[in-house]
Amino acid sequence: MKVLVTGGAGFIGSHIVDHLLEEGMEVVIVDNLTTGSESYLRPEASFYRLNIQDEGLMDVFREERPDAVIHQAGQSKVPASIEDPIWDAQTNILGTIRVLEGCRQYGVKKVVYASSAAVYGNPQYLPIDEEHPVQPLSPYGVSKYTPEHYLKAYDELYGIRYTVFRYANVYGVRQLPGGEAGVITILMNKLINGETFRIEGDGEQSRDFIYVEDIATANLSALKQGDGEILNIGTGKRTTLNELIGVLEECLGRKVETAYSPERPGDIKDSYFHNERVMRVLNWTPRIDLKTGLQRTYDYYRMKAEN
CATH class of the missing domain: 3.40.50.720 (NAD(P)-binding Rossmann-like Domain)
Structure with missing residues (x-):
């Protein structure tokens, strides 16, 4: 084909x-x-x-x-x-x-x-x-x-x-910050550059990260x-921004420096998928859990920064 x-x-x-x-x-x-x-x-x-x-x-x-x-x-x-x-x-x-x-x-x-x-x-x-x-x-x-x-x-x-x-x-390897779903890439760049990651709102906003x-x-x-x-x-799983940072801290074995600021008007608070139809129709299932995916993504951007 x-x-x-x-x-x-x-x-x-x-x-x-x-x-x-x-x-x-x-x-x-x-x-x-x-x-x-x-x-x-x-x-x-x-x-x-x-x-x-x-x-x-x-x-x-x-x-x-x-x-x-x-x-x-x-x-x-x-x-x-x-x-x-x-x-x-x-x-x-x-x-x-x-x-x-x-x-x-x-x-x-x-x-x-x-x-x-x-x-x-x-x-x-x-x-x-x-x-x-x-x-x-x-x-x-x-x-x-x-x-x-x-x-x-x-x-x-x-x-x-x-x-x-x-x-x-x-999210994942090769993603550019600033796209529709670039929050993880932005977070990675802040980490690698030793900068504070700014969270707009209380960090309880959630997404389905795949x-x-x-x-x-x-x-x-x-x-x-x-x-x-x-x-x-999607994964069918709800992950808050605070939970995302917690998983990343587990991967790195260190704290992620964060700062909270006022919520941005117009942002959607929660969004995650029901994914049973795609699993049934395509006989497909998401295989990369969040911790594994974040580790792969961080390693990629760290290697890019070192080179």
Whole structure:
């Protein structure tokens, strides 16, 4: 199978590429390297430095004729979407439509799409399941949700199968601070630089933190199953910021310097997933516990700092 990965030089996409290659698949990467890195590219994969909005994307589809697309490319910063909603929509909505047009014109059979927990907005109940009302609070949430409708339409019109993943807070090796779920990376950088980590609020706000390797294996599973499904991808476990710091202190065997400041207006207090559907539909389960994931992530950033 030949798989085109948009955003394949980025945080999540590069891990997906690694797993695809380990499974013996042919891989094509499209990435404009805005947040991705050439250092994450694998020589076995074909690489096109390209924005998904560019007309040249059609040339990639014509040349490579992939069987499937794993669509990870996009704008992932909530504040940036508020500051420039037109750019956000051009990237996440129009860019996705261009990807789907490539799929339509050149016979792609399956698309796996990275959506987000941001589509749900403030939770009306917890844990959040796939039946939870969709009420995004930011342009980013809107721009991640809108392509879900296009995927359904392209399936009905042209028979292009799809699976939608709504990601919880993904963390791990290669993540850049400042993205949708960059709190752990920010914390790691503060630790390594000997700085105090500032917590906005009382630290009891909670999220569902899932390690990037588990996200990658879910994407691979969706290439052959889960057609027409919208699936929450998370651990199903609630972790407060204070608990997160406590686990990290266990890993390091030392205290993490923290300081508390007033709560930031508009922040969602609690968000974590009900993940039984994805476990059943894809026969998938998250395997990396929080302590293991934090240790791997810290070791990676410490090694980068030393080099």
